[in-house]
Amino acid sequence: MLALFTDFGADDIYVGQVRVALLQHAAAGTPIIDVLHTAPNYDSQAGAHLLAALARWYPPDCVFLAVVDPGVGSERDAVVLQADGQWFVGPDNGLLSIVAARAARTRAWRIKWRPAALSASFHGRDLFAPIAAWVSRGELPPDKLVERRGLRVQLDAGDLAEVIYVDHYGNALTGLRAGNVPRNARLGIADADVEYARVFSDAMAGQAFWYENSIGLVEIAVNRGSAALQLGISVGDPVHVIGGGESAT
Structure with a gap:
């Protein structure tokens, strides 16, 4: 299962493009669930707490494509996180850090791969979606990911x-x-x-x-x-x- 959590807006042009990118790389028949596309704009802290509350209602091995990314195109890292059996793909800007901090077991990878065609402003479609689709297939391509000790940006995991x-x-x-x-x-x-x-x-x-x-x-x-x-x-x-x-x- 692929689950989408973004601030892209349900009525704008972006979600459809991300779903097409997922379908191009995911296994046939993989369910794609729209968790939320109206996360507070640009607000990775609010998004982090909302994502953590929502994620626990989804099954183990669910792959979340989580994008609230005001720093897209900057030097911020792109990451894959495994937290208590679930997977999260998105920017390393604090958005995934509440999930990580509250999990009993985590692993993290930096995404080093960059596609030949990469929009500077739409990593959700060009970078995160293919990676999330590959993870949903059970693949962690070693030429695309580098494991590391944890996330760089960590928000306070308290309430x-x-x-x-x-x-x-x-x-x-x-x-x-x-x-x-x-x-x-x-x-x-x-x-x-x-x-x-x-x-x-x-x-x-x-x-x-x-x-x-x-x-x-x-x-x-x-x-x-x-x-x-x-x-x-x-x-x-x-x-x-x-x-x-x-x-x-």
């Missing part, structure tokens, strides 16, 4: 007390793992102070609350409304844990 994604409902996902936040804690976000609710229907219509979402993260929502609009929040806004024992900020 991130910020908004990392806003979905089309206006729900704000944070980088806080819900298991680390007491249910009796309140969250401070912008000028709001919100309490926990188990599900949307436990809150009144129009009421803001936080809950544990389906991928295990703290999410701030409004029942039948948009938390982003009602509270005036966006990606990167800090979140403060108030009361309930230990603070995650």
Whole structure:
């Protein structure tokens, strides 16, 4: 299985080109799953926490093509990461580092191969896609990869007390793992102070609350409304844990 995680935009011209590149090199019949193409633009830190939360729902041996790459065309490395049986192909800019830091077993390779035709601005299509396809076939071509000790860019693997994604409902996902936040804690976000609710229907219509979402993260929502609009929040806004024992900020 190949899984795509990018900030390319689902409605732009880029995802289709990446999928064609994958199909040219992957084994026939390999499933290609669109995990997300609206990761926060240019934000490798938010993307790293979101990718780590999503990846655990995918099977062993899944190959993630993960691209949030504002440094494309620069001297940043291109890498392959194996983490607890899953595979990740992408830039070494912190995007893969949360997955790596939270894994029990990892291996890493620098991609030394460069195709004859390589767009300076589209490594997702020309460089990462062929490598991801070869990895999905069980191939680690020694003329294309050099094993090394780990990733060069490593972000803090602890919880991130910020908004990392806003979905089309206006729900704000944070980088806080819900298991680390007491249910009796309140969250401070912008000028709001919100309490926990188990599900949307436990809150009144129009009421803001936080809950544990389906991928295990703290999410701030409004029942039948948009938390982003009602509270005036966006990606990167800090979140403060108030009361309930230990603070995650």
